[in-house]
Amino acid sequence: MSRIDSETAARLAQRWSALEGLELLDAAIRGPEAVAIAALTSFGTESAVLLDLVARIDPGLPVIVLDTGELFDETTDYIRTLTAHLGLTRVTVSGPTEAERREAETLWETDADRCCGLRKVAPLIRAAAPFDALIDGRRRAHGFERAGMPTVEVSGGVLKLSPLAGWSDADIEAAFAERGLPRHPLEQHGYRSIGCWPCTRPVKPGEPARAGRWAGAAKTECGIHTRSLAPDAAASPLEPGNPNGLS
Structure with a gap:
């Protein structure tokens, strides 16, 4: 398992904090201080922009997608479509264990935080174990808890890189148009x-983009960006991923 020490992580976070977009990714993936890194994506409405940046630097970079067992069929189809379009070669699906899936059942009706913990947070902790850093597509323009987020931060010893943090909605739309993204x-x-x-x-x-998530509840995040990803937080060891497929 690769894991940089906390001092190194803090130093890199400070050094890379002024970078964004391709410049940030290039430093972390190919630069002289490159780290063991993977991209984390939901294959949602903006994921193509982030993954296009990743593919332009290294289409073989590990890409983690969390299959909670409750994804839209359209999202499952989009994973295949976008993976092929960008030529990504190491998309790995990680999901809850059978025990976690059974415990979760319809838990979303009564305890959404626990449901997310079982379906997303625990699988991500296992999937993130080999890496020093994770790339995500969060932006300040999403609002709520993301409004003041940094471009690079450290959580549980893992560097979190958000190369789109400062991008506006117009920037995202421009990228879709200029790059011909699906x-x-x-x-x-x-x-x-x-x-x-x-x-x-x-x-x-007129509603913000994330107003459609857990509508009517105070919850605005699933936990994968707000909870520690320290390896010792995992409930069970990492199970083999499913490269370029879906469970």
Whole structure:
């Protein structure tokens, strides 16, 4: 298992904090202080922009997608479509163990935090274990807890890189147009932030993108970006991934 020490992680976070987009990814993936790194993505409505940046630097970079067992069928299809379009070669699906899946069942109806913990956080902790850093697609423009987020931060010894943190909605739209990127099929139906189907709805005109996640609840994050990803937090060892496929 690769794991940089906390001092090194803090130093890199400070050094890379002024970078964004391709420049940040290039430093972390190919630069003189490159680290063991993977991209984490939901294959949601903006994921194509992040993954296009990754593919332009290294299409063989590990890409982690969490299959919670409650993804929209359209998301499953989009994973295949976008993977092929960008030529990504190391997309690995990670999901809950059978025991976690059984415990979760319809837990989303009564305890959404626990449900996310079982379906997303625990699988990510296992999948992230070999890496020093994770790339994600969060942006300050998403609002809520993301409004003041840094471009690079350290969580549980893992560096988190958000190369799109400072990008506006217009920047995202421009990237789709300039790069000819395929759209998530649910976007045309009003979905702007897409997670599990029981907890996601289309947004209304004027609402922020993430207003459709856990609508009516105070919850705005699933936990994968807000909880520690320290290896000792994992409930069970990493199970083999499913490269370029879906469970």
